[in-house]
Amino acid sequence: MDDSSVYEGECPSCRSPRRFAFQLGPDFVPPPAYGGPEPSRIIDPAEFLTMGERAAGFAVVRPDASQRDRAGAREAAADAVAAVEEVLKFLPPSADAVPEAAFSSDPGREFYAADPARFQRDRLEAELQEYRQALSALNDA
Numbered sequence: 726m727d728d729s730s731v732y733e734g735e736c737p738s739c740r741s742p743r744r745f746a747f748q749l750g751p752d753f754v755p756p757p758a759y760g761g762p763e764p765s766r767i768i769d770p771a772e773f774l775t776m777g778e779r780a781a782g783f784a785v786v787r788p789d790a791s792q793r794d795r796a797g798a799r800e801a802a803a804d805a806v807a808a809v810e811e812v813l814k815f816l817p818p819s820a821d822a823v824p825e826a827a828f829s830s831d832p833g834r835e836f837y838a839a840d841p842a843r844f845q846r847d848r849l850e851a852e853l854q855e856y857r858q859a860l861s862a863l864n865d866a
Contacts, residue, residue: 757800757807764814770823770844771833777808777856784859795866802860809853812844821846 731746750761759765765773783801786794815827823844828834837844 757803759807759811760814762814764827765811768811769829769833770812770815770827771836772830773808773811774843774849775836777805777812777852780804780808781856781859784856784863786863795863799860799863802856802863805856806853806860809849809856813846813849813853816846816849823849 780801786798815823
């Protein structure tokens with residue numbers, strides 16, 4: 726069994742062919758989770774937090790929303806939960822915040838520099854709890 730996943734295609738900007746190979750962990754992780762117990766080596770915590778916040782924006786539905794819209798909102802809420810869970814993986818066990826060294830992309834470092842408090846443990850755990858409550862409410866509706 727191959728332990729990598731390969732994605733190939735054309736760059737939408739420059740039309741150059743692209744190929745990305747990702748090494749997979751030993752265990753399959755079903756969606757909406759992004760990975761195993763270790764922090765990502767590809768996506769940094771700011772990118773995950775941005776994805777979670779974007780997904781949370783789609784997790785809101787009106788009372789008269791269709792079943793399809795509700796299903797989409799549930800999926801978005803689950804994605805928001807999974808993204809913040811990924812951010813929390815970057816926290817060392819006794820740390821109060823994600824360390825600055827965890828930010829590996831230029832946009833991630835800029836996001837962190839603009840507001841390091843966004844990556845404090847208590848704030849991330851509160852955001853995760855909020856997203857879990859939203860998901861639970863959508864599941865109950």
